[in-house]
Amino acid sequence: MNSRTHTDATPPVQAAERVNIRPMRHPVAVMAAVLIVISGVSLALGMPIDRITQIAIYTLYAAGTNFLIGYLGLVPFGASFFFGCSSYALAIAFGAFGGNEISGLLIATVFSLMLALVIGALILRRKGLYFSLLTLACSQIAFEVAYKWTTVTGGENGLQNITRPWFKSALSFHVFTVAVVLVVSWLLWRVAHAPFGRLMQALRDNEQRVTSLGYDVYTTRLIALLIAGGTIGVAGGLMALLLQGVYANNLNWAHAGDPVLMAVLGGVHQFLGPLWGAITFIVLEDRLSAITENWWLFFAPVIIIMALLSPEGIQGFLRRFGKRSRWTLTRDTIPARPARITPYRPADAGGDDARAVLSVENLSKRFGSIVTQDGISLEVKRNQLHSFIGPNGAGKTTFFNILTGFILPDGGRIVFEGRDITKLQAHKRARLGLARSFQILSVFPNLSAFENVRVAVQASRRQWRGFWRDAYTNDEANDRVWSLLDAVGLADRAADLCAELSHGEKRLLEIAMTLATSAKLLLLDEPLAGLAESDRKVVAALIRRLASSHAVLLIEHDIDRVLALSDRITVLHQGRLIADGLPADVARNPQVISAYLGDASAHAQPAGDVKVIAANDAREDKPAGRTLLQLENVSAGYGGGTVLEGVDLTVNAGEVIALLGRNGVGKTTMLRTITGTLHATSGRVVFDGNDVSAMRPDLINKLGVSLVPEGRRLFPNLTVQDNLKLGARAGGAPLDEICELFPKLRILMRSRAANLSGGERQMVAIARALMVPSRLILLDEPFEGLAPAVVHEVREAVAKLTSRASLVIVEHHAESVLNMADRAYVLVNGRVAFGGSARELAADVALQERLLGVSAGDTEELLRKTA
Template sequence: MSPAMIRHPALTVAGILVLLTLGWLAIGAPISLITEIAIYTLYGAGVNLLVGYTGLVPFGASVFFGSASYAAAFFILGGYGNDLAALVFSVLFSVVLALLIGALILRRKGLYFSLLTLAFSQIAFEVAFKWTAVTGGENGLQGVARSSFPSDLGFHAFVVATVTLGMALLWRIAHSPFGRTLQAVRDNEHRALSLGYDVYRIRLGGFVLTGGFVGYCGALLTLMLQGVYATNLNWQHAGDSLLMTVLGGVHHFLGPLWGAIAFILLEDRLSAFTENWWLVFAPILMLFALLSPEGMQGLAQRLVGGARWGRQRWTLVRNTIPARPAEIVPFESAASGIDPDQPILRVKGLSKQFGSLVTARDIDLEIRPFVLHSIIGPNGAGKTTFFNMLSGALAPTAGQILFEGRDITRLPMHVRARLGIGRSFQILSIFQNLSVFENVRIAVQAHRRGAGGLFADAHADAGINARTWSILDAVGLADQAAEPCLNLPHGAKRLLEIGITLAIDSKLLLLDEPLAGLAEADRIVVADLIKRLSEKHAVVLIEHDIDRVLAISDRVSVLHQGRMIADGRPVEVAKHPDVIAAYLGAAKDEAAPTATVERLVRAEAPALLEAKGLAAGYGGSTVLNGIDLTIHEGEAVALLGRNGVGKTTTLKTLSGTLAIAQGELLFGGRRLNGLKPYEINRLGISLVPEGRRLFPNLTVLENLQLATRPGGIGIEEVFTLFPRLSTRQKAKAENLSGGERQMVAIARALVVPSRLILLDEPFEGLAPAVVKEVMEALVKLRGKVAMVIVEHHAESVLPIVDRAYVLVNGQVAFAGEAAALEQDADLQARLLGVVQGEELEATLQRAAI
């Protein structure tokens, strides 16, 4: 026997059950208790196919367990066959039942799915308990003959043998193409859809498999008891198998074994002393839930294997990948045979409307093969909405999308993926709990064998493996193929996501901000990869790093407020007056404050807030890198930069809603590192977030009263600062205009004792007249409270602040007097707009070299 066979977990199950059997026989105890443990081990493992492998939590899998128990009893008592035939019939009955129930309830996810399974189980219980003429009601059905196994020991041996085979079958399914697809859906349903998988059908397949395994266990219990009772269908026992699985460890293949042993033995021993044995057992479950979420096997990993008290290694599948070939075949694009003179994608009159909000308006565009076509635009321009319509995540309100001449406007995402439209996402979208190799292999499999293959080894397909290695080599991750994704640095995760997008035989690549959150070295690597991919694919790129976009793109389109305002060569687009206005803004005399603003020189005032070398990011990414800021008492400071450079991230870091990765943050001389947001707020820092985030069902007055604390300004002072709110104080926040909501959000920050207010895009989406009103209120606050104002359009905020910081790719590129920046149009264009003039030509020449 090979070492791999010896280590097979099904043999571990057999060995443990045999040891328990020998121990029970040695003390002369009834063997039925160990038989029950064996049955519930497979029962729990079948449930864990949904919980651990698929990410669905059934509260009522007992509907299959109990219904199949009755099916076996009816089959035998009706004289249709012997006990072995009854087992087969029960499995088939349970599979059909699971198909019918699953087709209905899998339209829902999360808590609704869980409750629906429980509802079906309770319905079955009511029928079984009250239909006395057929089911025996409370007394159940007795006298079920077990002709093939007259002795308890003989039946026990049969149960142990078939449970071992069942566990071996589950282990094989977990490693099959279908089983690995279940795990991908568990980790990232949306990503699986974008690769071409029909997630609903995949989950239905897993649900049916669970029904089959659980149904077999229910029939075994009928034969063990030689009768059947409604108790197992009742809600009080519906979750027994789930409790066992959680107790043993849902992310471990052997978890159901350890859980069944502990649950049944504890129930047997404790119930011998007291009827209220749950009063003892429940605290045990609570301790495991609090101290070891990975269950008994997770606890063993810590105590025996020395695992850290953090995230532990899952053991749902073997921890290996296929051997790396001696020579990796170079990657070949599926788009190599496309006619370069014909557009691969045409968009005609594409529009998207959410109620009265229009996010895309009559967009016409052509995408050609072997061209790097970038789409840029300010915040809220509609870029991601446009991508969502192209990929099928959103249905357009109007217009048409043609891919290789075929109308795909109404096709779902997974069908478009199968046609060759691959997409990456602004927020990293990979399969976190799979290895690097498996992430790409799952994507390759989607177009080679789909979700088929229940019994084949997913890693035994040489063709899929070879393609996977080719893609990993193309994106520079072949050496990290065996790494779990959670261990990868952010730059490598971005490369992996591009690799996943390539793996579905993509002809068109839609890359949504692939440079987001990358350090400069990683930006160079990823940008170079994108440029090379555009030589073999059609590539559409959304990116906020304008300098790099202009340097690597063959064509650039600009969206602004849902409209296409420019399209052409980078050098032409960068000089387009509408593009310059979109990024730098235009003078708005009607929005200017009427009060004369005297800039204050506060460099000599005490430093209120000091940020030294701040670094922060999301999910391993580095958005801010070495930020130094100083805000003085009563000073108004603008924080400027193109979208995506880290302005909002800076405010979140200062307010404590985002953890500081490196550096130090001081406020009034006190170190803020590690403090919670509410602690920082109580020290005097208030955040006015983008989107306002009021309590919609409370009135203006109630929103303010809820926030009021001693030391803040009074409600009457709020109404003096914002007269409009005085007349609207009884209106619910959900009925306010955007400008009124912004006023309430600012006022809410003032009614607490704030020394520093952080305002994130306070003028976003407001009419000019309202902008003027909000600006005048901020002017009145100057000198009374320090302010940091994030604003997209520099010309709106520079006249009312004392100093300004400009961020470029997560670093401070300018720090100085607001007046100096306001008067330096060239500096604004370089830091805030698009590259122009000689600098643009130099950038393009560098890219050509």
């Protein structure tokens, strides 16, 4: 398990040997150097130093704005509200009471903080576009007030004659401004690397997961707005001192987007982006406006070109071509890996074994005419593995959502540890000790694997806030993170971004995050889905260990493991409980056999399997068709790293190919290379005589290659019918034929995809691929997370697809696909370790163990023999 190598992902970013950064490579040091250089150039050329002072102020203005955009994912179109109002606060206070530069900045900052607190309490009830428009509306309201309240704001003429008693000269004030900007920028950098800053980034990526860990999303956003508002308030105060006056123009909607524009020009995901954006904005505005009043006609094309060539802005260019320009919003390193990782040991959840940790009484929930819970009552005992099973669509995940507070029930009550939590907010339930994993992967894709787990550990240690201490200097928390990553076999991938992990590795990462919470009750929603057999064994053993010290409520479709692991099993069918008791008793229950397994004989040998085997026998003797797809010595990878190495693969017309291998060996990377979403670094991909190695994905699709992706990837807010119509093209299968293949879809045509079960979503995903005139269909884990009866149904449908197209099926479980296939390929560490008859591989159990089993040493030996 711990021998996992870097395969189906980019090579890791640098794993730090230390947390501290060398001073001359610190981004604030780089900022200081740049401002000093351009100041020196300005003085040497006799240019006004005030222009460089304005650049420094706008850098801080854009940095405060980008604090919300880059770290939290909120775009404030009206950041000028804080900028302009803080300027007026300073000017009005100076006029009434006098003061100096320091007191003026304090007044501007405090006033901006008060505005952020009041306005944030209102507008943070909304996010996305609504948040952006609300901030813009606040800015425009402030402009109207400032422009027309002449007696206080000076109206159109503004307020002048603001004095600078300490820094009267332009040069001395410039030095003061640069110093203030650098200090505040350094404070922002520290906050970004403190526990609170890491929490912001996690919230940016996945609000639901943050809530499930026990964090208060609303309060986090409010505090972030206060920090950003205070930062922008400092910039507004400096601008008033620079101009020695204040004007309503800065509040106008025409200038409201200036800081956002500067952040985008420089790079919203780069800490130094606001600096480059401010320099570009001020210089171009200054030079172009000297030539023409319509300078935006020339400035706008610059923005368009930048957006097309470098979505990460100017800093993106520097990172692409400069070896030392590595700065992003945070460091690209993680804490040093310890010489010896402490083995993970579950913490004892405690409590009286005689009392139930969770009691559900007469719980009910319906969505329109669909009843998902109908009078459910059950108890979950301590130190027990309680499995909650049922066919797809039975309402299991909805039940978990109700328990964790993401959905409120229509009736009944939930009691946890003697406390009624029926109406309690989700994050407060998590803090009480309810932890969960999700059926659909729920991780933080833009954080490293280490950081994903560290955010969960931070939650378990009740470190809700932390604005100063570097998150990576907490050795106790770091050691806990390494233990958890090692427990699921991801210690070697700790520095990799989560987005770059394979699906199975993300599933393992989510399990590690759930374990990090040290909760009293663990709700695990299909934790084994998408895992290779070797990983399933390890994770299943880990879950069994957890049940000795925790209450575990498990949803899982691997019925054999459920029966082997569980202390108690409850079965849900059509929203009602049909069985509850010991595994042996539940397994013999006729209602369970009928509802969950489909029919009494399904568990032993589904009839469909016999048909599939017979079809395979018939195909075994047929001559191979013409070559449809050919990979010739293909290598591919991410960010300069190699995932596939010298792969040769052939698919003939009318053929079914099984593509097998452990998690992370390159299966998904191969599908991406075939479909064109990832281009091969060497070798050729030829489809029907056309070299498609460098072709766009949409053009490859038009040639007849369709992908049924892992995770289904439907459009959740559209109906089933709309999802299918979006993929429809002339020559594809009509809806009537789709409904014959999947009769259930005829009933679900007007249902939103978000409300479908896992099996129903898989049917829609396959059907969507058929709406295209496909000659090659790639199915990525088509049976993942499905109940046995649904697997049987989907397998029969997949078998029928062979009359329409060739198939390449990626699957972890060899036995579920080999009987359907003509030939099989097995990948080990990005190379083909086996390519031949599917029947031969199916019959050779020892070979399957060496290629797909637990032992990594055997597969390495086989690779040496086949090299």
